[in-house]
Amino acid sequence: MITTAIGILAITLMTYFRNFTDTHRFQQFGYYMVPYLKKAVTQLLRPFELIYILGVILYFATDLILLKIIGGLLLLTNMYFLRLIKKAYPAKKKLVYTPRIRRLMTAALLVLLIFGTAVIYLPSPIGMIYALLIYPFSFITIYLGNLINKPIEGTINNYYYNDALKLMAQNPNLIVIGITGSYGKTSTKNVLYTMLSKDFNVLMTPESFNTKMGLTRTIREHLKPTHQILIAEMGAKEVGDIKELCDFVKPSYGIITSIGPQHLDTFKTFENIIWTKGELFRHLQPGGTAIVNVDDESVRNLQLREDVTAIRYSASDDLTLSPDYHIEAISVGSTGSSFTLVQTKTGKKIRLSTKLLGSHNLSNVVAGIAVALQLGVSFDRLNTMTSDLKPVLHRLSTRRVNDQYTVLDDAFNSNPIGSRMALDVLKNYPGNKKIIITPGMIELGDQAYVLNKKFGEYIAEVCDYVILVGKKQTQPIQDGLAEKGYDSRRLYIASNLNDGFSKLNEIVALNDVVLIENDLPDTFNE
Amino acid sequence: MINIGVIFGGTSVEHEVSIISAQQAIAQLQDMSLYKIVPIYISKQNRWYTGDYLLEVEHFKDLKKVLDNSTRVQLVKGERNAYLIEDPVKKFKNPIIDHIDVAFPIIHGTGGEDGSLQGLLEHLDIPYVGCNVLAASLTMDKVASKLFLQSTGIRVVDGEWFFTHHWLNYQTDIIEALEKKLPYPMIVKPADIGSSVGVAPAKNRAELIEAVDFAKQYSTRILVEKMLVGMREINISVLGDSEKLEISVCEEPITASDFLTYEDKYVGESRSKGMSAAKRKIPADLTPELRREIEQMAVEAFIALDCAGVTRIDFMIDKVSGKPFINEFNTVPGSLAFYLWEATGKSFKDMLQAMIDASYRAYRRKEALMRSNDINILSTADLKGIKK
Numbered sequence: 008m009i010t011t012a013i014g015i016l017a018i019t020l021m022t023y024f025r026n027f028t029d030t031h032r033f034q035q036f037g038y039y040m041v042p043y044l045k046k047a048v049t050q051l052l053r054p055f056e057l058i059y060i061l062g063v064i065l066y067f068a069t070d071l072i073l074l075k076i077i078g079g080l081l082l083l084t085n086m087y088f089l090r091l092i093k094k095a096y097p098a099k100k101k102l103v104y105t106p107r108i109r110r111l112m113t114a115a116l117l118v119l120l121i122f123g124t125a126v127i128y129l130p131s132p133i134g135m136i137y138a139l140l141i142y143p144f145s146f147i148t149i150y151l152g153n154l155i156n157k158p159i160e161g162t163i164n165n166y167y168y169n170d171a172l173k174l175m176a177q178n179p180n181l182i183v184i185g186i187t188g189s190y191g192k193t194s195t196k197n198v199l200y201t202m203l204s205k206d207f208n209v210l211m212t213p214e215s216f217n218t219k220m221g222l223t224r225t226i227r228e229h230l231k232p233t234h235q236i237l238i239a240e241m242g243a244k245e246v247g248d249i250k251e252l253c254d255f256v257k258p259s260y261g262i263i264t265s266i267g268p269q270h271l272d273t274f275k276t277f278e279n280i281i282w283t284k285g286e287l288f289r290h291l292q293p294g295g296t297a298i299v300n301v302d303d304e305s306v307r308n309l310q311l312r313e314d315v316t317a318i319r320y321s322a323s324d325d326l327t328l329s330p331d332y333h334i335e336a337i338s339v340g341s342t343g344s345s346f347t348l349v350q351t352k353t354g355k356k357i358r359l360s361t362k363l364l365g366s367h368n369l370s371n372v373v374a375g376i377a378v379a380l381q382l383g384v385s386f387d388r389l390n391t392m393t394s395d396l397k398p399v400l401h402r403l404s405t406r407r408v409n410d411q412y413t414v415l416d417d418a419f420n421s422n423p424i425g426s427r428m429a430l431d432v433l434k435n436y437p438g439n440k441k442i443i444i445t446p447g448m449i450e451l452g453d454q455a456y457v458l459n460k461k462f463g464e465y466i467a468e469v470c471d472y473v474i475l476v477g478k479k480q481t482q483p484i485q486d487g488l489a490e491k492g493y494d495s496r497r498l499y500i501a502s503n504l505n506d507g508f509s510k511l512n513e514i515v516a517l518n519d520v521v522l523i524e525n526d527l528p529d530t531f532n533e
Numbered sequence: 534m535i536n537i538g539v540i541f542g543g544t545s546v547e548h549e550v551s552i553i554s555a556q557q558a559i560a561q562l563q564d565m566s567l568y569k570i571v572p573i574y575i576s577k578q579n580r581w582y583t584g585d586y587l588l589e590v591e592h593f594k595d596l597k598k599v600l601d602n603s604t605r606v607q608l609v610k611g612e613r614n615a616y617l618i619e620d621p622v623k624k625f626k627n628p629i630i631d632h633i634d635v636a637f638p639i640i641h642g643t644g645g646e647d648g649s650l651q652g653l654l655e656h657l658d659i660p661y662v663g664c665n666v667l668a669a670s671l672t673m674d675k676v677a678s679k680l681f682l683q684s685t686g687i688r689v690v691d692g693e694w695f696f697t698h699h700w701l702n703y704q705t706d707i708i709e710a711l712e713k714k715l716p717y718p719m720i721v722k723p724a725d726i727g728s729s730v731g732v733a734p735a736k737n738r739a740e741l742i743e744a745v746d747f748a749k750q751y752s753t754r755i756l757v758e759k760m761l762v763g764m765r766e767i768n769i770s771v772l773g774d775s776e777k778l779e780i781s782v783c784e785e786p787i788t789a790s791d792f793l794t795y796e797d798k799y800v801g802e803s804r805s806k807g808m809s810a811a812k813r814k815i816p817a818d819l820t821p822e823l824r825r826e827i828e829q830m831a832v833e834a835f836i837a838l839d840c841a842g843v844t845r846i847d848f849m850i851d852k853v854s855g856k857p858f859i860n861e862f863n864t865v866p867g868s869l870a871f872y873l874w875e876a877t878g879k880s881f882k883d884m885l886q887a888m889i890d891a892s893y894r895a896y897r898r899k900e901a902l903m904r905s906n907d908i909n910i911l912s913t914a915d916l917k918g919i920k921k
Contacts, residue, residue, distance in 0.1 A: 178534075204897055205897075208897065229613070231613050231634060232536065233634050233635060233893065
C-alpha cells in the first residue's frame with residue numbers, strides 16, 4: 008500500500024513535469040484544442056520513454072524489493088532523459104507564463120492530484136494500469152484543466168474585451184484600418200504605420216498580435232485618446248475569425264493583401280480561406296472603404312457591398328486590372344527603388360522613392376498611398392511618407408561591403424514567392440556580376456523538390472555565379488540548374504556556410520552584387 | 534475625448550495677460566467637441582490649481598477666491614498621460630484628481646515661454662503645444678536669439694549685452710564700449726523678459742544710465758540696441774512647425790509713443806481684451822516687396838529657431854533704408870495672435886487645431902528617434918571596483 012502510494016505520487020509528479028511540454032504545445036497551437044489534440048495523439052511516447060513503461064511494470068507488478076528499486080531507477084532515468092532533451096533542443100519560442108497558462112497549470116495539477124488520490128484507494132492492478140496510461144496520455148489533464156477553466160476564462164476575457172471597447176468608445180473619431188492576407192500582412196502593416204505616422208497619430212498591433220485577445224491587449228495597453236488611427240492586423244485560422252474581429256474593432260478601412268493556401272489544415276478548402284479573408288470587406292462599417300489589391304486574383308474577385316467604396320491598387324502597369332492607382336517606371340538602385348505613382352483615372356503622376364526593394368514591398372507602399380490619399384493627404388506629401396520606409400534587416404536589406412560590392416541580404420526569407428522576388432531585384436540591380444549564395448528553401452513539405460528545382464531554374468537565368476550551401480539538400484536546385492544547362496564552372500557547392508563565404512571572397516570583384524537568400528543556419532550542411 | 538490641459542497664470546509679470554489669453558482660448562476649445570478642458574492655473578505664488586471654477590474669466594477678479602474654490606495639484610507622469618494629483622497628498626484617498634493627454638501652455642514670459650515648463654512637459658512624455666525647450670529658451674532670450682539669427686544670416690538690429698553685476702563694477706567701461714559701437718539714441722532691454730517690460734530708450738549718456746538701472750530690475754543681463762528712429766513696427770504670425778507652416782497677414786500697431794510699453798499693450802482702456810483690443814492696422818499698409826521680404830524672414834527665422842505653435846514675430850522697419858529687422862519673438866503671443874489669423878481667414882478654432890496638430894507632429898518625430906540601446910551594456914561589464 009505504502010509503496011503504491013509513493014509510486015503513484017512519483018507518477019503524478021512525472022506526468023506533471025510532462026504537462027509543461029503539453030501546455031507549451033497547446034500555446035503554440037494558439038489554444039485551439041482540436042488541432043492540439045490531433046497532434047498530441049500522434050506522439051504519445053518517444054522511443055526512449057519505453058524505459059518508463061518498463062519502470063512502471065517492474066515497480067508495480069513485482070514484489071521483489073530489488074526489482075522495485077530497479078523500476079524506480081528506470082523511472083528516474085526517464086525523467087533525466089526528458090530533461091536532457093528539453094535542454095538540448097530549446098524551443099524557438101519559449102512557453103510564456105501568462106496568467107492563463109498559470110491558471111491552466113494549476114487546474115492540471117488539481118486533476119492529477121484527484122486522479123492520484125482516487126487510484127491509491129482502488130484495488131491493486133488499477134494503480135499500475137493508471138500509471139501506464141496517465142503518462143503517455145498526459146495531455147488529457149491539459150484538456151480537462153482547460154475544460155474546468157473555460158467558464159472562468161470566458162468571464163475574464165469578456166471583461167478585457169469590454170474594457171477595450173470602453174477605451175475605444177472614448178475615442179469616437181478613431182479610424183480603424185483592418186489588414187489581412189495570407190502573406191505579407193505584417194510588412195503591409197509596418198509600411199502603413201510608418202507612412203501614416205507622418206501625418207497622423209497611429210497605433211498598430213505589435214508583432215503578430217492578430218487575434219481578438221491580441222487586439223484587446225494592444226488597445227488596453229497602448230490606446231490613447233490622442234490616437235487618430237488604429238491599424239489592426241487580423242489573423243484567421245477558421246471561418247468566422249475575421250468577422251469576429253470586425254465586429255469587435257469595427258474597421259472602416261480594409262486591406263486584403265493576398266489570399267493563398269495557408270492554414271489549409273484548419274480551413275479545409277481554399278474556398279473557405281477566400282470566404283474568411285473576404286469577411287473583412289463584407290463586414291466593413293457602413294460606407295467603408297475596401298483597399299483592393301487587384302494584382303491578386305482572389306482579392307480582385309471579391310464581391311463588395313454597395314455602400315462600400317473600392318480603391319483598387321496595383322504594383323504593375325497592367326491597366327486591364329482597372330486600378331485606381333498603379334505604378335510604372337520602377338528603377339532599382341543602391342538607394343532603393345523609385346517609381347512613378349499614377350492616379351489612373353486622371354493621369355496625375357508623381358515620382359516617389361523608397362529604400363524598400365521588390366515588387367511585393369512596392370505593392371505595400373501603393374496600398375499605403377491609397378489609404379493616405381483617401382484620408383486626405385495631398386500628393387505633394389507622399390514622398391515624405393515613402394522616403395522614410397526602410398527594409399527590416401535580413402529582409403531584402405542592402406549593404407555595401409568595404410565600398411567594393413553590394414550585398415542584398417534576404418536571409419530571413421523562407422518562401423518561394425519571396426525568393427523569386429529577391430531574384431527579380433538582383434536581376435534589375437545595377438552592378439557587374441550577379442552572385443547568389445543560398446542553402447535553398449526548407450520546410451516546404453512535399454512541395455520542396457518541385458519548388459526548389461524551379462528556384463534553381465530561375466537562378467540559372469539571373470545569376471553569373473552560384474554558391475550552394477550543402478550538397479545533399481541543394482540537390483533540387485542543382486537539378487534545376489542542370490536542366491537549364493547552367494555552366495558547372497560557375498557553380499560552387501560549399502560544404503558549409505564558412506566554406507561558401509570563403510569562396511565568395513575569392514570570386515567577388517568590384518561592383519558585384521551578392522544575394523544572400525534564405526535561412527543560412529550551419530546545421531544544414533551535409 | 535482628449536483631455537487638454539490649459540496651463541496659465543504663472544510667476545511672470547504678465548500673469549494677468551496670461552489669464553486673459555488662456556480664457557480666450559478656453560472659450561474656443563469648449564466649443565470643440567474633441568476636447569475636454571482641464572484648466573491648470575499657476576498662482577503668483579507658484580502653486581498649481583485645477584477645477585471648473587477656473588473656466589470662468591469673471592472669477593479672476595478676485596484671485597484669493599479663485600484659490601479657495603479650486604484644488605491644489607501637482608502634475609506627474611501617468612500611465613500614458615499625465616496625472617493631476619492632489620497637493621499635498623491625503624492618506625487613504627485616491628490622489629488622482631484628473632489627467633491630461635495634451636498640454637497647452639498659455640503663460641507669457643518667465644516660467645512659461647522660456648523652456649522651463651516645456652522641460653517638465655518633456656519629462657511627462659505627453660504632446661504639448663508650442664515651442665520645445667531649446668526653441669522656447671532661445672526665443673525668450675533677446676541676446677541668444679539675436680546672436681543665433683545673426684549667425685544664420687537673418688537681419689537683426691545691432692546690439693551689445695552685458696551682465697548687471699558687471700555693470701555695478703565697470704559702468705564707465707561698459708558705457709564707453711557701448712558708445713564706441715552704437716550711436717545714440719539707443720534702446721535698453723532686459724535680456725529675457727517679454728511684453729516690453731523694463732524697456733526704455735536713451736538719447737544720451739544720462740538716459741542710458743537711467744535706462745540700465747531701470748532694466749536691471751528685471752534681468753541679470755542687459756541688451757542695448759541701436760534705436761531705429763521713426764521706425765515702423767510690423768508684426769506677423771507664423772503657425773505650425775518647421776514641417777508644416779502658414780503665415781498670417783501683417784499688422785501695424787499704432788501708438789503715440791516711440792515704442793509700445795507694457796502699459797500701452799495691456800493696461801490702457803482695453804485691458805480686459807488683451808492684445809486683441811490694442812490699436813492696430815490690419816493688414817498693415819506695405820508694398821508687396823516689403824511684405825514678401827518680411828514673410829520670408831519670418832519663415833526663415835521660425836524654421837531656424839525650430840519654433841512651433843503660434844509665434845508672433847515683431848519687425849522694425851528702418852525709416853532711412855526701408856529695410857525690415859527682426860526685433861523679437863513671442864512664442865506665446867498675447868491673445869495667441871488670433872486676431873491676425875482671423876484677418877488671414879483662419880478661425881480661432883482652426884488656428885488652435887493647427888497648433889495642436891503641430892504638437893502631435895513634434896511628439897511623433899521625437900517618438901520615432903532612437904533614444905536608448907536595447908542591450909544593457911552593464912550586463913556583461915566587469916563592475917568590480919567601480920565604487921571605491
